[in-house]
Amino acid sequence: MRRTEVELPTVLIFATGGTIGMHDLGKGLEIDPNFGEILEHRANEIALRLGYRARVNQLQPAIESANADEETAPKIARAIRARVGAMRASAVVVTHGTDTLAYTASRLAFELADLGVPVTITGSQFPHGAEQTDAFDNLSLAIRTVTQANPKAPVSVAFGGTVIPAVRATKSDAEGLIAFRAERKLGGAPRGLPQRSVDGGSSIARVVTFRFTPGVNAADLLAAVGGGPDALVLECYGAGNAPMAQRGIADALAEVSARMPVVAVTQCALGSVDTERYAVGRQFAATGVIGGSDLTLEAAIAKVGYLIDQGFTRPEIAELMPHNLVGELTPSAA
């Protein structure tokens, strides 16, 4: 007997904004208030062919993803968790603007690792109404991917014909249809999320970054944390090196590290932080910075922010950072 539509398993489509849901009425691309309906219709056309029904829910308000702030990804995660429970959804597709998609995707990889339902994120380079739009190819890829994934599959990004792990994703093309890439593979045998140690407060951590380039000095580094963030991610040279001969830089690093977790990642697309290799690396590590192994910048921000919001302290975060929790890094063979 054929199952009626109501009996079909549900794929939740959670729309958050972005170009995929925009139109241009002459003032530049902006959120299209009718996108929810169009999405519901198109998602159902795709889902029904796969034996699912689609139900659309939207982030309120939907946003241009360049306007995402530290609360955006945790808010999306909370909404998805609540909706999945209420609808008994068996899969989730998130539509998101491409500008900060990799940041949100990385954070959702932690937030939703224990959801028990697969989650895939997509978006588009062209608005849904444009003639050459990639919106529905990407939506179709995301729905196909997530309805075939196992319930414990890591969160993924489906875009431009490819599917990559969310926690390794980086936006690599501002215009092309294959907008995201993952240079590094998912870390094998993740140990899972740590039990939260104390009740995290209700405020959401703000994580900022600072990139070492020839010419930066201690004052620049201190200015980077001038707005009072909760953590700092340093984009280091090569294997985790910094200009330690710059006057005052060691003291500045030690001072910031005493105040908040400071995580070091490499500016290189491949390879890992190994502060033991060079003398400057050792001097750098001695200031208290935490090695970020081969985390992407997006995943480093996501991981440290997630751990702070879970209530972990700076020393606990230093202990957890080298471990592979959800596939975000390749642990060093120590």
Ligand SMILES: NC(=O)C[C@H](N)C(=O)O
């Ligand atoms: N393609 C896009 O979605 C870019 C848009 N500015 C956004 O991130 O919302």
